[in-house]
Amino acid sequence: MDIEKLMGNPTTVQVSKTISENKKTRTLVFELPETKQSFKPGQFLMCWVPGIDEIPMSISLWNPPEVSVTVLPVGEATSVFSALSPGQRFGVRGPFGSGFSIECKRALIIGGGIGMAPLRPLVYQLLENGIDATALVAAKIKNELLYVDELERLVGDGFDVQLVTDDGSAGFKGVATDAVREIFQKASYDTIYTCGPEPMMAKLHVFAKKMGIVIQASLERFMKCGCGICGTCALDPTGDLVCMEGPVFSGDKLDAIEEFGKYHRDSTGVKIQF
Ligand SMILES: Cc1cc2nc3c(=O)[nH]c(=O)nc-3n(C[C@H](O)[C@H](O)[C@H](O)COP(=O)(O)OP(=O)(O)OC[C@H]3O[C@@H](n4cnc5c(N)ncnc54)[C@H](O)[C@@H]3O)c2cc1C
Numbered sequence: 001m002d003i004e005k006l007m008g009n010p011t012t013v014q015v016s017k018t019i020s021e022n023k024k025t026r027t028l029v030f031e032l033p034e035t036k037q038s039f040k041p042g043q044f045l046m047c048w049v050p051g052i053d054e055i056p057m058s059i060s061l062w063n064p065p066e067v068s069v070t071v072l073p074v075g076e077a078t079s080v081f082s083a084l085s086p087g088q089r090f091g092v093r094g095p096f097g098s099g100f101s102i103e104c105k106r107a108l109i110i111g112g113g114i115g116m117a118p119l120r121p122l123v124y125q126l127l128e129n130g131i132d133a134t135a136l137v138a139a140k141i142k143n144e145l146l147y148v149d150e151l152e153r154l155v156g157d158g159f160d161v162q163l164v165t166d167d168g169s170a171g172f173k174g175v176a177t178d179a180v181r182e183i184f185q186k187a188s189y190d191t192i193y194t195c196g197p198e199p200m201m202a203k204l205h206v207f208a209k210k211m212g213i214v215i216q217a218s219l220e221r222f223m224k225c226g227c228g229i230c231g232t233c234a235l236d237p238t239g240d241l242v243c244m245e246g247p248v249f250s251g252d253k254l255d256a257i258e259e260f261g262k263y264h265r266d267s268t269g270v271k272i273q274f
């Protein structure tokens with residue numbers, strides 16, 4: 001393990017552009033200088049917000065030197081981070097984690113809320129590989145949906161987008177899992193890729209098992225090092241580290257992770273039920 005490479009000083013980057021994706025969520029675009037790192041959709045960066053904290057963020061665009069993360073403010077670090085303006089600086093380490101593996105013929109991509117962030121580069125990768133896909137973009141309300149205009153511009157030639165909102169303000173009215181059941185009545189897929197609220201992903205896991213199809217789900221856990229050193233992100237009872245073996249886990253692994261869909265841990269290790 002090259003500790004210096006993993007845990008050494010973050011690379012300082014400068015915000016080049018910000019995009020308001022919806023009422024709360026912002027994408028920060030920046031240039032990552034001289035990166036020779038390879039990238040798999042689903043991987044993340046540890047982002048150092050000066051004077052506040054270092055937090056994991058999925059890579060929402062990888063087109064080196066241009067890279068982006070999409071930030072939903074939920075606490076101190078994400079609030080300060082998402083408010084950065086062009087010209088302001090922050091630090092990055094990574095990319096870290098396993099990423100999605102792309103071995104499918106027809107994919108259903110299901111993103112709940114900010115969970116669409118790691119799925120955006122996956123959409124582009126699937127299209128580049130000539131794989132048919134439907135992206136199901138879900139949120140509580142219309143103005144929490146992510147990347148809708150961008151994804152709708154890609155529709156055609158084997159790619160489709162469907163919207164789902166709890167209140168019916170856009171697309172299917174209800175929860176993503178109900179929309180998925182309806183979609184499967186008209187079409188078939190061999191793989192589900194998902195990221196979003198864990199109870200949603202746990203239900204999709206049960207559904208995928210029933211249908212006999214593959215599922216890959218991206219999990220979030222509290223992280224300190226992001227690269228396999230501190231053990232903070234270990235899962236019960238397998239001990240898998242979300243930052244190393246994950247954040248993307250496939251169905252057989254999800255079966256073995258007893259806490260999946262049930263609880264996660266805060267910064268002190270205390271269990272928090274979903
Ligand atoms: C691999 C990975 C990728 C991520 N990608 C993104 C992304 O693309 N965009 C984005 O906005 N966020 C992403 N997150 C979540 C983000 O890292 C957290 O929201 C952030 O660390 C919270 O820091 P804070 O100081 O703002 O909030 P805190 O004050 O630390 O927390 C605020 C609230 O959020 C909860 N929380 C914090 N971190 C997590 C977590 N990891 N899982 C579940 N609940 C948590 C806390 O329990 C608390 O209730 C990702 C997390 C992981 C592990």
Ligand code: FES
Pocket residue numbers: 222223224225226227228229230231232233234241242243244
């Ligand atoms: S965050 Fe330290 S081991 Fe995963």
